[in-house]
Amino acid sequence: MNALKEKIISQSDTMASCILLSKEIDKISKKIDKKVAVLSNFTVKGLSECLRVKSFINDIFLQVYEGEYGQWKQEILGNRLYEFKPDIIFLLVDAHGLDNNIIYGDDGTNHDEIEKSKKEAKNELSQLIDYIKRKTNAKIVVSNSVKIWPPIAGIFDSKLKNGYYGIVDDYNNNLLKAYKNDGQVFIFNFNEWLGYIGKKNFWCGKYYFVADMRLSPEAIPLLAEELTSYLIPLAGKKKKCIVLDLDNTLWGGVIGEDGLSGIKLSPTGDGQQFYYFQKLLLSLNKKGVLLAINSKNNEADVKEVFLKHPHMVLKENNIVSSKINWNNKAENIQAIVQELNIGLDSLLFVDDDLSNRELIKQTLPEVSVLDLPTDSTKYVQTLLDYKGFNTFEFTEEDKKRNEMYLQEKQRNEYKNSFIDIDTFLRGLDLRVSIKEVDDFLAPRIAQLTQKTNQFNLTTNRYQEDDIENFIKSGNILWALDVSDKFGDYGTTGFCLVKDVPDGWEVDSILLSCRVLGKKVEEQFFGFILNELKKLKPKKVRAYYKPTLKNNQVKDFYKTFDFCKVKSSETEDIWERDLSDYRFNKHDFIKIDKC
Amino acid sequence: MLSMKEKLYDLLSRILEIHKDEINDEISPINTPTWDSFNAIMMIAELEKASGVRFDMADLMAVKNVGDIKKILDKYKIKYEC
Numbered sequence: 001m002n003a004l005k006e007k008i009i010s011q012s013d014t015m016a017s018c019i020l021l022s023k024e025i026d027k028i029s030k031k032i033d034k035k036v037a038v039l040s041n042f043t044v045k046g047l048s049e050c051l052r053v054k055s056f057i058n059d060i061f062l063q064v065y066e067g068e069y070g071q072w073k074q075e076i077l078g079n080r081l082y083e084f085k086p087d088i089i090f091l092l093v094d095a096h097g098l099d100n101n102i103i104y105g106d107d108g109t110n111h112d113e114i115e116k117s118k119k120e121a122k123n124e125l126s127q128l129i130d131y132i133k134r135k136t137n138a139k140i141v142v143s144n145s146v147k148i149w150p151p152i153a154g155i156f157d158s159k160l161k162n163g164y165y166g167i168v169d170d171y172n173n174n175l176l177k178a179y180k181n182d183g184q185v186f187i188f189n190f191n192e193w194l195g196y197i198g199k200k201n202f203w204c205g206k207y208y209f210v211a212d213m214r215l216s217p218e219a220i221p222l223l224a225e226e227l228t229s230y231l232i233p234l235a236g237k238k239k240k241c242i243v244l245d246l247d248n249t250l251w252g253g254v255i256g257e258d259g260l261s262g263i264k265l266s267p268t269g270d271g272q273q274f275y276y277f278q279k280l281l282l283s284l285n286k287k288g289v290l291l292a293i294n295s296k297n298n299e300a301d302v303k304e305v306f307l308k309h310p311h312m313v314l315k316e317n318n319i320v321s322s323k324i325n326w327n328n329k330a331e332n333i334q335a336i337v338q339e340l341n342i343g344l345d346s347l348l349f350v351d352d353d354l355s356n357r358e359l360i361k362q363t364l365p366e367v368s369v370l371d372l373p374t375d376s377t378k379y380v381q382t383l384l385d386y387k388g389f390n391t392f393e394f395t396e397e398d399k400k401r402n403e404m405y406l407q408e409k410q411r412n413e414y415k416n417s418f419i420d421i422d423t424f425l426r427g428l429d430l431r432v433s434i435k436e437v438d439d440f441l442a443p444r445i446a447q448l449t450q451k452t453n454q455f456n457l458t459t460n461r462y463q464e465d466d467i468e469n470f471i472k473s474g475n476i477l478w479a480l481d482v483s484d485k486f487g488d489y490g491t492t493g494f495c496l497v498k499d500v501p502d503g504w505e506v507d508s509i510l511l512s513c514r515v516l517g518k519k520v521e522e523q524f525f526g527f528i529l530n531e532l533k534k535l536k537p538k539k540v541r542a543y544y545k546p547t548l549k550n551n552q553v554k555d556f557y558k559t560f561d562f563c564k565v566k567s568s569e570t571e572d573i574w575e576r577d578l579s580d581y582r583f584n585k586h587d588f589i590k591i592d593k594c
Numbered sequence: 595m596l597s598m599k600e601k602l603y604d605l606l607s608r609i610l611e612i613h614k615d616e617i618n619d620e621i622s623p624i625n626t627p628t629w630d631s632f633n634a635i636m637m638i639a640e641l642e643k644a645s646g647v648r649f650d651m652a653d654l655m656a657v658k659n660v661g662d663i664k665k666i667l668d669k670y671k672i673k674y675e676c
Contacts, residue, residue, distance in 0.1 A: 014643060016609050016636040045632055206651055210638075211631060217639045 001028060002365050005057060012053045015046040015217050018224070021056075022049035031061040033235050037086035037138075039067040039075050041097035042214040050224030051231075058228060058388070059345075060235040076128050081135075088139040088234055089132060090227060092190065094214065095121055095145035095171050106153070106162040114162045122174050133184060139392070141230055142179075143190035144172040148199060183393070186230065197222050229390040239368060239388040240342055241290035241320075242281065243333060245351035246297060246305075250278060250314065252376060255301045265311045277379045278313035285318050288398030289389055290340065290405055292321040294332045294349075299324045320405040329356050330363045339412070340405065341513050348388060352376070397490070407487040408514070414486075425518060426588040429485040432520050433592040434527055437477035437494070442467040444491050445479060448510060453549040455521065456510040457542070457556060470496060475507075476532075480524045482515045489515050493524050503538035503578070509556075522559060523589050529560060530583035537578045544572040598672055601644040606660065609633050609640065619661030637663075645672050 004024060011017050038047055048064035055062045065084045067075040072093070075081050081089070106114060125142075132140055151157035151164040160166070172191065179185040194203055194215075202219040215223065232238060247254045251274045252264030264271030265278075285291050291314065295302065302324050306316050321339050323332035329351070337344055344366040351357055357369050370386060372379060391398070411428070418424035437445055446464040453459070462470075470477055480493030492512035498505045511521050532540065542557050544550075546569075554572070557564075560581075562574035585591070596604070606621070607614045610628045623629040641663070642648055647670045657663055 014636075014640055016605065016640050019636075020608060046636075206649075206654070207635065209651060210654055211635050213635065217635055218643070 004028060008053055008057055012050070012057075013221055015050060015220050018050040018053045018221055019046065021053045025052060025056055025061070029061060032063045033061045034087045034231065035063045035065070035085060036231070037065040037067070037081055037084060037089045038092070039072040039081075039089065040092035041070075041072050042092070042094055043069060043212055044092060044215065044220060044223070045069070045213075046217065046220050047224055050221045051227060054221070054224045054228050055231050055235075058232055058235075058237050060228075060231055060237060062231070073128065076132055086136065086138045088141065088230060089136075090141050090143075090188075090230075091129070091132075092143045092188075093125060093145075094143070094190070095168060097214075106160040111162060114167065118162075118167055118170060121171060125175070126178055129179075129185060137184070139230065139234065140185045141188050141227070142175065142185060143188045144175055146191045146194055146199070146203060148203065186392070188227075188230075193223075193226055194219075225387075229387045232387055233391050237388070238346075238391060239289070239348045240346040241292055241336075241340065241348070242284070243292045243294045243336060243347055243349045243367075244281070245353065245356065246293060246295040246302060246324075248352040248376070249350060249372070249379075250274060250281075251305070251309075255305055256297055260304055260308060263305070263309070265309060267311060271311070273377045273379060275311055275313060277376075277383070280380055280383055282313050282318060284389060285314075285402055286399075287389070287391075287394065288401040290320045290342075290402065291318055292323070292336050292340070293319055294323050294329050294336065294351075296326055296329075297324050317406060318402065320402065320409060328359065330359055333360065333364060333367060339409075348386070350383070400490075404487065404489070404514070410486050411484070422588070425586075428518070428588075429590075430518060430520065430588060431483050431590045431592065432523055433481040433483075434524065435479055435481070435593070437467065437471060437479045439468055439471065441479055441491065442471070445477070445494050448491070448494050448512060449508065452510040452512055453547070454513050455516055455553055456508075456547075456550050457506070457553055458508050458545045459547050459550060460508050462508075475499065478524075478528055480511070480515075480520070482518075482520055484518075493520070495525065495528055497528065497532065499536075500541070503536065504532050504540045506540065506542035509542075519586060520589065521556075522584075523586060523591065525556075525560065526583045526585070527591060527593075529578065529581050533578040533581050537581075540576050540578055542574045542576075544574065545570060546572075598645065598667065602641065602663065602667070605637065605640040605644060609636050617660060619664065620659055622659035645670070647672065 004021075007024075008021050012021055036051060038044060038051070045066070048066045051064055052062045065081065065086060067081070072091070129140060129142060132138075145168050147165060147168045153160055153163060157163040157165055176187050179187060197219060202216040204214050205216055207213040207216050244250060247256075250265075252271055253262055255263055265274045266272060267275050281291060293302075306312055306314075321336045323335055325332070333344070333347065333349070337347065344364055348368045348370055349357070349360050350370045350372060351360075352372050352374075357371065360367050361369050368388060370382065373382060414427070415424050418427070442464050445467050446462050449460065449462040467477070476497040476499070478495045478497075479491050480495075481491050482489040482493070489512070492515045493510065495509040496507040498507050509525060511524070529540065540562075542562060544554055544557070546554065557574040557576070560576065562576040564572055565575050566573040603614045603617050606612070606617055610621070610626055610633065612621075612626065612628070621629075623634070638649065638654060645667065649666060649670075653666045653669070657666065
């Protein structure tokens with residue numbers, strides 16, 4: 001699989017090679033992670049294969065439905081599209097294809113006609129989008145319309161009441177406005193993207209006249225690559241953390257040799273490219289991307305740069321983990337993922353040194369590696385072009401992420417200064433608050449059931465409406481909030497108990513890995529058992545369903561004196577009678593019951 | 595470095611799904627069912643990439659078989675045999 005990935009990375013630049021590579025993917029796997037539908041009012045034949053190939057680079061296996069040529073409206077209004085059950089629909093619609101009046105614009109005599117065309121193009125598209133919304137919950141990505149250069153009216157276009165650019169801008173702005181607050185519909189700025197790759201070469205050239213291909217076939221692999229921006233968050237393959245080299249990556253030169261005043265980093269002149277690269281990293285950090293350092297250097301030299309260099313954009317508090325030593329960089333990456341408790345597959349490694357990049361590619365293939373160009377002036381664009389940080393939403397969690405990881409770092413430093421764990425925990429001022437789940441909490445709870453792998457006894461995944469239904473049908477749902485003297489972890493635990501004729505049944509219990517190792521899990525479940533006893537002192541049945549990641553909790557119920565009554569490959573069943581249960585509350589944890 | 599002839603035969607073989615040894619000047623849409631309009635477009639795109647030449651519409655219209663492709667490469671002074 002990695003061999004094919006390498007091959008795809010080096011060869012997937014033309015449509016013909018994508019079509020062949022797509023067949024090779026079929027040979028190695030029949031897996032389907034996501035289903036994609038493509039509808040367009042211009043020819044994009046070959047985009048399906050290109051999408052599959054470009055997604056494969058990101059470990060996403062696609063099935064693609066390509067609408068019939070010239071029939072995008074019929075597809076929307078028919079059944080086949082919905083029978084396919086797409087997870088996402090790309091609607092590539094160019095306004096020129098909707099109405100010819102748009103391109104020719106105002107010639108002084110056709111004002112009314114243009115007004116009518118504008119309205120019709122807008123209404124037709126929004127009616128079709130609304131129709132799709134009624135039929136499916138799939139994400140809908142709608143392209144805006146291309147503006148070609150130059151306008152037919154030339155320099156006078158800006159003076160016309162209905163100039164060409166005015167018409168297309170209105171159309172594009174209306175589209176943007178109509179779906180600004182709609183989480184299902186995303187507007188793809190096709191116009192800007194096409195400008196970036198080159199309208200002169202790729203739009204309405206020879207292929208349009210030879211084969212009715214407005215978009216040149218050479219641009220189709222590039223379009224597929226761009227559209228992975230939507231597929232990565234859709235398939236949950238978003239990256240969480242950038243692991244950064246320092247010398248010749250964050251600044252020009254080598255700090256150990258050139259010294260504080262010798263390295264290149266400045267908002268003007270030489271070193272500008274590094275300054276703006278750091279600005280971009282800072283802005284990603286503010287959007288919830290974690291930053292870590294992996295550098296061969298003396299730690300004291302680096303500290304000096306962070307503290308004293310007048311133009312350092314990144315500060316120590318933007319960095320959640322630092323490995324500055326002479327170890328090999330793969331070992332350091334292992335240490336970083338352990339420290340942050342995240343997966344290797346959620347990292348992007350950024351290093352100017354080719355041999356370091358090769359080392360990581362060979363030894364840690366799960367880690368994504370950014371191929372920085374030799375020319376440092378291209379760093380910013382290279383990182384901007386990277387698609388792995390795209391997201392459909394920007395949550396409160398994202399905003400607070402950096403701060404939360406920094407608090408964790410302080411906690412660890414604090415922990416290392418203690419010999420025994422209870423003394424450490426006592427000093428943390430742990431506070432847990434346990435409350436019943438209401439509809440307001442349902443989205444966060446659903447997210448927890450989707451994301452939690454390690455401390456999760458049954459790994460039952462639920463959607464928001466599942467949680468709401470559990471609440472409605474009278475089950476017992478508890479949520480756990482944890483805080484300590486370093487900060488607030490937010491809602492990080494969940495337990496679902498069902499009322500059954502002979503007692504209780506624990507359907508789910510899980511805790512986010514952020515709060516593990518503090519004995520709060522014992523308090524949370526102990527508290528719940530105590531509450532259940534008060535309601536009905538009968539038998540509790542609980543399950544452990546093994547997965548690749550939840551081995552650490554296989555004996556969780558033993559701690560509470562449960563007996564294993566049945567054990568098989570797929571599940572262990574544990575039982576305990578509540579009549580003799582006594583809750584051992586830790587004196588160092590305060591419980592608030594809301 | 596591959597010669598232009600090797601590049602041409604390689605791309606024809608990949609796109610038309612026929613063995614390189616079977617390719618000759620007479621290969622055309624008439625005797626080769628895989629030479630459809632879509633594959634023709636891909637052949638142009640691949641050939642432009644391999645040769646660095648942008649063909650104009652008249653060139654494309656003049657192609658009836660593999661022999662004609664070689665004539666066009668000749669026209670742009672691209673040697674297909676080194």
